[in-house]
Amino acid sequence: xxxxxxxxxxxxxxxxxxxxxxxxxxxxxxxxxxxxxxxxxxxxxxxxxxxxxxxxxxxxxxxxxxxxxxxxxxxxxxxxxxxxxxxxxxxxxxxxxxxxxxxxxxxxxxxxxxxxxxxxxxxxxxxxxxxxxxxxxxxxxxxxxxxxxxxxxxxxxxxxxxxxxxxxxxxxxxxxxxxxxxxxxxxxxxxxxxxx
Amino acid sequence: xxxxxxxxxxxxxxxxxxxxxxxxxxxxxxxxxxxxxxxxxxxxxxxxxxxxxxxxxxxxxxxxxxxxxxxxxxxxxxxxxxxxxxxxxxxxxxxxxxxxxxxxxxxxxxxxxxxxxxxxxxxxxxxxxxxxxxxxxxxxxxxxxxxxxxxxxxxxxxxxxxxxxxxxxxxxxxxxxxxxxxxxxxxxxxxxxxxx
Amino acid sequence: xxxxxxxxxxxxxxxxxxxxxxxxxxxxxxxxxxxxxxxxxxxxxxxxxxxxxxxxxxxxxxxxxxxxxxxxxxxxxxxxxxxxxxxxxxxxxxxxxxxxxxxxxxxxxxxxxxxxxxxxxxxxxxxxxxxxxxxxxxxxxxxxxxxxxxxxxxxxxxxxxxxxxxxxxxxxxxxxxxxxxxxxxxxxxxxxxxxx
Amino acid sequence: xxxxxxxxxxxxxxxxxxxxxxxxxxxxxxxxxxxxxxxxxxxxxxxxxxxxxxxxxxxxxxxxxxxxxxxxxxxxxxxxxxxxxxxxxxxxxxxxxxxxxxxxxxxxxxxxxxxxxxxxxxxxxxxxxxxxxxxxxxxxxxxxxxxxxxxxxxxxxxxxxxxxxxxxxxxxxxxxxxxxxxxxxxxxxxxxxxxx
DNA sequence: CATGAATGAGACTTCATTCAT
DNA sequence: TATGAATGAAGTCTCATTCAT
Numbered sequence: 093x094x095x096x097x098x099x100x101x102x103x104x105x106x107x108x109x110x111x112x113x114x115x116x117x118x119x120x121x122x123x124x125x126x127x128x129x130x131x132x133x134x135x136x137x138x139x140x141x142x143x144x145x146x147x148x149x150x151x152x153x154x155x156x157x158x159x160x161x162x163x164x165x166x167x168x169x170x171x172x173x174x175x176x177x178x179x180x181x182x183x184x185x186x187x188x189x190x191x192x193x194x195x196x197x198x199x200x201x202x203x204x205x206x207x208x209x210x211x212x213x214x215x216x217x218x219x220x221x222x223x224x225x226x227x228x229x230x231x232x233x234x235x236x237x238x239x240x241x242x243x244x245x246x247x248x249x250x251x252x253x254x255x256x257x258x259x260x261x262x263x264x265x266x267x268x269x270x271x272x273x274x275x276x277x278x279x280x281x282x283x284x285x286x287x288x
Numbered sequence: 289x290x291x292x293x294x295x296x297x298x299x300x301x302x303x304x305x306x307x308x309x310x311x312x313x314x315x316x317x318x319x320x321x322x323x324x325x326x327x328x329x330x331x332x333x334x335x336x337x338x339x340x341x342x343x344x345x346x347x348x349x350x351x352x353x354x355x356x357x358x359x360x361x362x363x364x365x366x367x368x369x370x371x372x373x374x375x376x377x378x379x380x381x382x383x384x385x386x387x388x389x390x391x392x393x394x395x396x397x398x399x400x401x402x403x404x405x406x407x408x409x410x411x412x413x414x415x416x417x418x419x420x421x422x423x424x425x426x427x428x429x430x431x432x433x434x435x436x437x438x439x440x441x442x443x444x445x446x447x448x449x450x451x452x453x454x455x456x457x458x459x460x461x462x463x464x465x466x467x468x469x470x471x472x473x474x475x476x477x478x479x480x481x482x483x484x
Numbered sequence: 485x486x487x488x489x490x491x492x493x494x495x496x497x498x499x500x501x502x503x504x505x506x507x508x509x510x511x512x513x514x515x516x517x518x519x520x521x522x523x524x525x526x527x528x529x530x531x532x533x534x535x536x537x538x539x540x541x542x543x544x545x546x547x548x549x550x551x552x553x554x555x556x557x558x559x560x561x562x563x564x565x566x567x568x569x570x571x572x573x574x575x576x577x578x579x580x581x582x583x584x585x586x587x588x589x590x591x592x593x594x595x596x597x598x599x600x601x602x603x604x605x606x607x608x609x610x611x612x613x614x615x616x617x618x619x620x621x622x623x624x625x626x627x628x629x630x631x632x633x634x635x636x637x638x639x640x641x642x643x644x645x646x647x648x649x650x651x652x653x654x655x656x657x658x659x660x661x662x663x664x665x666x667x668x669x670x671x672x673x674x675x676x677x678x679x680x
Numbered sequence: 681x682x683x684x685x686x687x688x689x690x691x692x693x694x695x696x697x698x699x700x701x702x703x704x705x706x707x708x709x710x711x712x713x714x715x716x717x718x719x720x721x722x723x724x725x726x727x728x729x730x731x732x733x734x735x736x737x738x739x740x741x742x743x744x745x746x747x748x749x750x751x752x753x754x755x756x757x758x759x760x761x762x763x764x765x766x767x768x769x770x771x772x773x774x775x776x777x778x779x780x781x782x783x784x785x786x787x788x789x790x791x792x793x794x795x796x797x798x799x800x801x802x803x804x805x806x807x808x809x810x811x812x813x814x815x816x817x818x819x820x821x822x823x824x825x826x827x828x829x830x831x832x833x834x835x836x837x838x839x840x841x842x843x844x845x846x847x848x849x850x851x852x853x854x855x856x857x858x859x860x861x862x863x864x865x866x867x868x869x870x871x872x873x874x875x876x
Numbered sequence: 877c878a879t880g881a882a883t884g885a886g887a888c889t890t891c892a893t894t895c896a897t
Numbered sequence: 898t899a900t901g902a903a904t905g906a907a908g909t910c911t912c913a914t915t916c917a918t
Contacts, residue, residue, distance in 0.1 A: 100898090104899090122318075125890085125891065125892085126891075126892065126893085127891070127892090130901095135899080135900090136899060136900040136901055137892090137893090137900080137901060137902095138893095138894085138895085138898095138899065138900055138901065139898085139899060139900075141892090141893070141894085142898075142899075146892075146893090147892085208404070210462065211462060212462040212463050212464055215462065215464070243470075244474065246466070247466060247470070247471055247474040248474060248478075250455070250458070250464070250466050250471070251451065251455055251471070251474060251475060251478050254451060254454035254455045254458050255447065255450060255451040255454060255455075255478075257454060258450035258451060258453060258454035259446070259447055259450045259451075262446070262450050266406065266407060266408040266411070267408050268408055268411070268446070270442070270443060270446050274439075274443070275443055275446070275447070278440065278443040278444060278447060279447060282444075282447050282451075282478075282481075282482050285478075285481040285482060285484075286478050286481060286482075288481075292917090292918070293879095293880085293881070293917085293918070296881080296882090297881070297882095300881090300882085321907080321908070321909090322908080322909065322910085323907090323908080323909095331882080331883090332882060332883040332884050333883085333884065333885090333909095333910085334881095334882065334883055334884065334910090334911080334912080335881080335882060335883070335884095336910095337909090337910065337911080338881070338882075338883095342909080342910085343909090488896090488897070489896085489897070489901085489902070492902080492903090493902070496902090496903085517886080517887070517888090518887080518888065518889085519886085519887080519888090527903080527904090528903060528904045528905055529888095529889085529904085529905065529906095530889090530890080530891080530902095530903065530904055530905065531902080531903060531904075531905095533888090533889065533890080534902070534903075538888080538889090539888090600796070602854065603854060604854040604855050604856055607854065607856070636866065638858070639858060639862070639863055639866040640866060640870075642847070642850070642856070642858050642863070643843065643847055643863070643866060643867060643870050646843060646846035646847045646849075646850050647839065647842060647843040647846060647847075647870075649846060650842035650843060650845060650846035651838070651839055651842045651843075654838070654842050658798065658799060658800040658803065659800050660800055660803070660838070662834070662835060662838050666831075666835070667835055667838070667839070670832065670835040670836060670839060671839060674836075674839050674843075674870075674873075674874050677870075677873040677874055677876070678870050678873060678874075680873075692877095692878090713911085713912065713913085714912075714913065714914085715912075715913090718880095723878080723879090724878060724879040724880055725879075725880060725881095725913095725914090726877095726878065726879050726880065726914095726915085726916085727877085727878060727879075729913090729914070729915085730877075730878075734913075734914090735913085
């Protein structure tokens with residue numbers, strides 16, 4: 093039976109993903125050796141090269157997997173707020189941002205991992221995500237209906253994303269004196285101001 | 289004469305700085321070998337270890353040196369605008385930011401180098417800079433005289449710095465479809481909105 | 485077949501042992517480079533570190549291997565003398581000592597290697613040797629049956645071993661004017677006197 | 681005045697001797713770097729090479745200096761015992777040996793230093809010592825007057841010296857279960873037996 | 877005499893990748 | 898598919914020694 097083999101294959105891949113994620117976030121990508129990954133995953137070294145080109149290929153795959161899940165959950169959070177009556181655009185954007193902030197508060201190491209390994213390539217792959225595309229479209233449309241052109245709307249989104257990301261990273265990962273919780277009100281005020 | 293030795297020493301350090309900067313920005317810190325640095329600097333390998341603990345010590349020293357010079361020049365740019373009559377606070381902050389943006393447009397690789405090697409440690413060292421402290425104080429005072437408390441003012445500054453940094457990095461280094469020049473108007477509008 | 489791999493492994497280890505022994509005894513441990521060892525063994529440098537922690541780990545392993553073999557052969561020599569009727573205790577000890585002396589006469593460099601790298605740790609490992617423990621027990625028992633307590637017997641053995649070792653080393657390795665052959669009668673007389 | 685310069689020179693040599701001795705005995709010859717020696721001595725690195733060929737030249741010089749002083753003191757101890765009436769030959773030899781044992785009990789590290797760096801070369805230099813030659817001559821003469829030939833006497837001395845040295849080293853430096861104090865009675869009994 | 881910055885050979889070690897089994 | 902022993906290029910860093918000052 094073929095499925096047994098395929099299942100076995102998936103198990104090994106998952107083990108490698110999990111072991112690598114644990115190591116990447118705890119000791120960093122640079123300090124993680126292929127040897128450590130396969131040892132922790134309980135597979136042979138050759139097996140690693142059966143499924144991944146190299147360490148950085150695996151880093152990318154892990155980040156995309158994690159980011160996709162995060163985006164879907166954040167959109168879900170906005171949808172639920174809308175169900176209970178929240179229809180203010182600004183607030184919806186802030187709800188979305190807040191989901192990210194709260195998530196990264198609990199997953200500092202993942203935040204660091206993503207930030208240090210960010211590339212446009214990766215960004216694009218995340219954007220290929222169906223639902224994400226829908227959310228972006230909604231954002232743009234809001235502006236269009238208020239007399240702002242698409243290009244400008246895209247740029248404002250870009251600024252907001254960059255700002256939220258950087259403030260999160262600087263507050264959470266770098267140990268700056270400004271904790272993310274104390275930053276939140278000003279951060280969300282800034283989002284509202286940029287959108288307004 | 290002792291000065292001959294001292295002078296020689298400075299020359300070697302400068303050569304190492306220059307050679308390393310060239311390599312770090314062109315092929316990246318990771319891909320730069322100590323061997324390459326000393327070969328390009330025209331000094332012996334031991335000389336490197338006479339002045340630097342390791343590769344990352346040199347990275348830090350180069351970043352601090354470059355950042356300090358940049359900050360001083362940006363402040364100088366603001367001072368000159370003030371000489372010719374510009375006294376609007378928002379505009380002064382934007383002038384400062386614009387100096388950074390323009391500089392990094394011409395020094396993309398330095399921007400990448402700084403971003404990838406950022407740490408709170410390094411940030412603090414930059415802040416020990418005398419003039420920088422003065423500029424920060426001026427920023428805070430402006431808010432104080434307009435009824436905003438110091439803490440809030442500091443957080444707004446933190447957001448602006450994070451935002452400008454991230455937009456620069458994303459626009460310039462990651463090859464996003466939003467070029468920094470097309471982003472500038474929206475970026476400066478955002479600064480003004482956050483300050484207002 | 486798995487045995488092919490296992491066999492190959494033993495071959496590599498043996499090659500490394502042999503090459504290292506040759507170098508250690510001919511040019512000294514200090515002057516022997518890992519590079520030389522692996523080159524002479526015909527294996528890659530990484531293979532060395534697959535089996536040994538560092539150079540000194542290999543030195544220890546070689547010494548233990550050689551010493552164990554030597555002890556077994558010396559005991560064998562005594563056993564054979566006993567077979568042909570020698571049952572005088574003193575003579576048995578001298579037979580044992582003589583085997584060592586003759587062996588080291590032919591293996592000066594090994595004697596030097598052992599002496600320069602002696603440690604209590606190593607001594608203990610040699611003593612873990614089964615047969616050696618038996619020989620020591622026999623020695624002690626002889627004294628016990630002649631009215632000497634165990635402690636004293638152990639100390640006499642310790643003195644004899646130290647004395648024979650030192651005289652061998654000084655005569656053979658240091659190039660003293662007293663050749664080991666001319667020393668033998670006096671050395672064995674001393675053993676007999678200490679035992680008596 | 682020439683003497684001032686010469687004095688200065690001696691001071692530096694002494695400082696180097698002292699610093700090196702401290703390092704050799706505390707961390708070992710192998711782990712002691714020229715850099716450490718000159719830093720601890722408070723002189724420049726070049727100065728080291730003004731007075732010593734290399735590290736091992738200095739080791740030899742230190743050992744000879746220490747050994748010469750020790751021998752003179754041991755002979756002095758025998759002379760004093762003779763003054764108070766001790767004229768038994770065996771006891772005089774044991775007195776001499778005991779002085780060594782007691783000294784090395786308090787100077788374990790020096791014992792290790794000497795043992796690990798022993799060479800016939802060094803041994804000879806120690807023997808060039810005037811008083812030592814006299815003591816040896818006395819030893820030989822005792823045997824001659826009791827019907828033993830010079831050669832045999834020399835060999836017995838050689839055995840005794842080797843034995844005492846090895847037992848000291850093994851008991852004191854290697855941390856064998858036989859402490860030197862508990863070994864002494866048996867060791868001196870052995871000396872007496874060999875002489876008898 | 878004294879200095880100590882500079883040297884550079886080379887020691888030791890790591891680890892991504894391959895490939896015979 | 899899976900393994901893991903073997904590889905060896907590439908790396909970091911040390912330290913005895915020299916020599917211009």
